[in-house]
Amino acid sequence: MTLFxxxxxxxxxxxxxRVLVGPVDLDLTGAGATVVMGPNGSGKTTLLRLLHGAARLTAGQIKxxxxxxxxxxxxxxVFQRPVMLRRTVLENLMYPLRMRGVGKADAQLQAREWxxxxxxxxxxxxAAPHLSGGEQQKLALARAMITQPQVLFLDEPTAALDGRATREIEAVLHAAKASGMQLILSTxxxxxxxxxxxxxxxxLHGRVHEHSTARNFFDAPKSLQARAFLRGDIVE
Ligand SMILES: Nc1ncnc2c1ncn2[C@@H]1O[C@H](COP(=O)(O)OP(=O)(O)OP(=O)(O)O)[C@@H](O)[C@H]1O
Ligand SMILES: [Mg+2]
Known part of the structure; x- marks a missing residue:
């Protein structure tokens, strides 16, 4: 069964x-990776949480x-700041599988693989809480992917990481895309x-200001604000 x-x-x-986000009309067809961009406070995190069902919808529908x-x-x-169980890395990885009734030996095997x-x-x-920030983010990513969901949300997954950790995480995300997983991420x-x-x-200001293919957005953004944003200017 497909979600899209x-x-x-x-x-x-x-x-x-106060309206944090909306009203938003959006059709996502599952085109691979949907990247949510926009200035601080524009509603990226709130939108991701809404789509995921983790924030309360005051009006409208998400189907x-x-x-x-x-x-x-x-x-x-995958949250911007990962939340770890106070257990080992292996146990953190096994946890979502065990919650879904996967046997211990099988869960352990998959956890090692991931x-x-x-x-x-x-x-x-x-112990997971003793990992570095980058290591914790990799763990959070593996833990979110281990059940192989159709859709993976990521809220600024590499915001606090150096170039190397960022590349490593992006490599995992490219592989996820290639396997058919849909990504919806803010960055x-x-x-x-x-x-x-x-x-x-x-x-912008809690609304979807522009929704287009990556190519159109980066090469020929429609709005003044998107053009300013891409130049690195302050957008109001
Ligand atoms: N729990 C909350 N209670 C009240 N206001 C909130 C809450 N969460 C977010 N907001 C407000 O909603 C708006 C959108 O916030 P959101 O975190 O979604 O923005 P963002 O685009 O993710 O920003 P950033 O780039 O800084 O992560 C902001 O004005 C923010 O102050
Ligand atoms: Mg945010």
Whole structure:
């Protein structure tokens, strides 16, 4: 069962009388990687959380092509600052599988495999909270991917990482894309957006300001604001 297209109609989230995001209309067809860009406070994190069902919708609708229960099992989320269990790396990796009823031996095998894939093979017995920021982010990524969801949300997954860790994470994301996983990620890193994006959702003041193919967005942005943003100017 496929989750796409994802249809968003009049989606809005309001906190204490203030509109944080919306109203948003958006159709995502599952084109590979959707990169959400925009200035600080434009609503990228809130939009990702809304699409994932982790933020409350005040008005409007967000509908996956499949039924809601199934859609929920087919999504992973990587936060900007990873949340670790106070257990070993291996146990952190096994956890989502064990929650889904995978047997211990099988879960351990898959956990080792994924640890290897993200370059944590030597750290499997380390307590996860003692990992460096970059290592924690790799662990968070592997833990979100280990159940092989159809859709993976990532909120600025490499914001605090150096060039090398960023490249390593991007390599995993490219492999994920090649395997057919759909990525919906926010980033402030223009280079990263260009390397990963198939399409771009440009947010401004809580609204979708522009939604186009990566090529059109980077080569010929439609709006003044997107052009200014791409130049690195302040966008208001
Ligand atoms: N829990 C909350 N309560 C009240 N306001 C919030 C909350 N979360 C976000 N906001 C507000 O909603 C707006 C959108 O925030 P959001 O975090 O989605 O932006 P963003 O584009 O992800 O920004 P950044 O680039 O800084 O990560 C901002 O004005 C922010 O202050
Ligand atoms: Mg954010």
């Amino acid at each position: 297209p994802l249809t968003v109609r009049g989606a809005q989230t309001v906190r204490r009388g 996956w092509a499949s039924d809601e229960g199934y859609a929920r099992t087919q999504q992973g989320f 640890g290897e894939r993200v370059g944590l093979a030597d750290l499997l017995d380390r 402030h890193d223009l280079g990263q957006a260009k390397r990963l994006a198939d399409e771009v959702v440009f947010m």
